Amino acid sequence: MNTTLFRRICTASPPLLFAVLVLKLWLTGTIGYYVNGRTIWIVLLGGSLAATIGLGALWRSSEENVNASSLWKPLIFAVPLAVGLLVPARPLSASSGQSSSLGSLQLASHVASGGGGDLFGYWMNALSDHPEPGWWTGRHVTLVGFVAHQTGLPPRSFILGRYLVTCCVVDASLLGFPVQLDRTVRAPDEGAWIQVSGVFGTRYWTDPSGQHYPLINHATISGVSIPSTPYLSP
Amino acid sequence: MFDLVQQRLPDLITVFLGIFLEATPFLLVGVLVSSVLEIVVSEDRLLRWLPRNALVGLLGGVAVGAAAPLCECGTVPIARSCVSKGLPLPAAVGFLLAAPVINPVTVTATYTAFHSNLQILVLRVTLGIAIALAVGGLFLLWPRDEPALRVSRTGDPADSHHRHEHDHGCDQSRAKRVSLLARLLDLLHHSASELSSLAVYLIGACLVASLLQVFLPRTQLLSIGQGPLLSVLIMMAVAVILSTCSSVDAFVALAFSTTFAPGAILAFLLISPVLNLKSGALVLGLFRPGVAMPLLATSTAAVLLAALSINYHLL
Numbered sequence: 316m317n318t319t320l321f322r323r324i325c326t327a328s329p330p331l332l333f334a335v336l337v338l339k340l341w342l343t344g345t346i347g348y349y350v351n352g353r354t355i356w357i358v359l360l361g362g363s364l365a366a367t368i369g370l371g372a373l374w375r376s377s378e379e380n381v382n383a384s385s386l387w388k389p390l391i392f393a394v395p396l397a398v399g400l401l402v403p404a405r406p407l408s409a410s411s412g413q414s415s416s417l418g419s420l421q422l423a424s425h426v427a428s429g430g431g432g433d434l435f436g437y438w439m440n441a442l443s444d445h446p447e448p449g450w451w452t453g454r455h456v457t458l459v460g461f462v463a464h465q466t467g468l469p470p471r472s473f474i475l476g477r478y479l480v481t482c483c484v485v486d487a488s489l490l491g492f493p494v495q496l497d498r499t500v501r502a503p504d505e506g507a508w509i510q511v512s513g514v515f516g517t518r519y520w521t522d523p524s525g526q527h528y529p530l531i532n533h534a535t536i537s538g539v540s541i542p543s544t545p546y547l548s549p
Numbered sequence: 550m551f552d553l554v555q556q557r558l559p560d561l562i563t564v565f566l567g568i569f570l571e572a573t574p575f576l577l578v579g580v581l582v583s584s585v586l587e588i589v590v591s592e593d594r595l596l597r598w599l600p601r602n603a604l605v606g607l608l609g610g611v612a613v614g615a616a617a618p619l620c621e622c623g624t625v626p627i628a629r630s631c632v633s634k635g636l637p638l639p640a641a642v643g644f645l646l647a648a649p650v651i652n653p654v655t656v657t658a659t660y661t662a663f664h665s666n667l668q669i670l671v672l673r674v675t676l677g678i679a680i681a682l683a684v685g686g687l688f689l690l691w692p693r694d695e696p697a698l699r700v701s702r703t704g705d706p707a708d709s710h711h712r713h714e715h716d717h718g719c720d721q722s723r724a725k726r727v728s729l730l731a732r733l734l735d736l737l738h739h740s741a742s743e744l745s746s747l748a749v750y751l752i753g754a755c756l757v758a759s760l761l762q763v764f765l766p767r768t769q770l771l772s773i774g775q776g777p778l779l780s781v782l783i784m785m786a787v788a789v790i791l792s793t794c795s796s797v798d799a800f801v802a803l804a805f806s807t808t809f810a811p812g813a814i815l816a817f818l819l820i821s822p823v824l825n826l827k828s829g830a831l832v833l834g835l836f837r838p839g840v841a842m843p844l845l846a847t848s849t850a851a852v853l854l855a856a857l858s859i860n861y862h863l864l
Contacts, residue, residue, distance in 0.1 A: 392745055
């Protein structure tokens, strides 16, 4: 390979690698693990633009005058792209620092109700709309989320959580309901995605910031795969 | 410690890629448009659009800044070039401060990131304009015959052909002679080079933001992020250190939006394009200390004042 071709490839590789990463995430249906569903089109547009720029830079036939000392920059750009291409896509987990506390209940009123049988958003809206305990007592619920632990929960309890993502995962806020298991039910592992069916009781749990949550009791749990849209949307 | 890193590494990668995927399209648009300005639009034509009167020039500079889709690394060399060709200093300062904050790419990115809290967008634009006018207005006092630029190694302050730190080999006179396809390829090649240059800063900023989000418990961030003064000072320091490109800094600010006071978020969004390691170095390198130091100091003071007013009185 001659030097000119090598430099041309170095210049073109960052946008081309970005385009390949976007293509991979799009084809595997995992872009939603990183950004909100409503902004996926921006990422796809960026991928197309990057492919155009990369191919144009690769094809450029006129005489070039690329400074050799600037060749390390494409290499730096390539590192995160290579990580994105090689590491399997995974949504934000329960062990992230963002799950250390539940998000403000003010956010609950902004959650979209969702669709396709996913009622997590609907019940979060209800949490904002119905602060009175009487409304919740005896209502049956079936929800899908991941297991998160919080300080101050009653024994044999966990938070069934989902992240609310407005733009991309960096702004994720944990929302969820406390679930209290009967003695006969085995506690699920932290971070596991599960389906919980249970009934809201009369008791409330108050988190360290003073927000009240109705407890889901008599819960049955079963493992589920990670949904294609793991996050809640505003 | 090792277990913690091992446990949270996948989340670090997820958060990093989340910011990176969302921000890079805006960076691509920014480098594409600045490449068009670099290769297609000549500096002489740009100068013809700007008025020569200092006061009108200041308003014109801010207005051009609102229309020119350039990040701070593009605006500093252009402002220097225009001053060297006789543009009044207040107009250059107005352009320099307004363009990175209120240009269409930055505004669109800020809207995308903060569409659920449009106050941030409105305040960023209005305060960006106000600060540009106020600081630019101070330079109305600058004597017109007093040199504002550092003298280049060639001894010619107008020697500003290479607007960016990388050498991309573009030559406008040659470009005019070659075919449309060749110019298009020049444009794309320039964009790719520019992307590599600027993405280094973006990657560093994404990494720091991801590390803070994943490893620092939100409760700790909240404890330092809600103090009206401390939160502003911390976010201004973070902006300087991260040196994120203004076209994408809204996504980095978003990482702190649930834990820091609104004034601190705005301080980050307003100071980042003016005073970061990248643009600050460019200003200090191209303008004389007598211009650069007051410019950076008054801009910082204005942002601090605006952010504190928001934290104490408005939001």
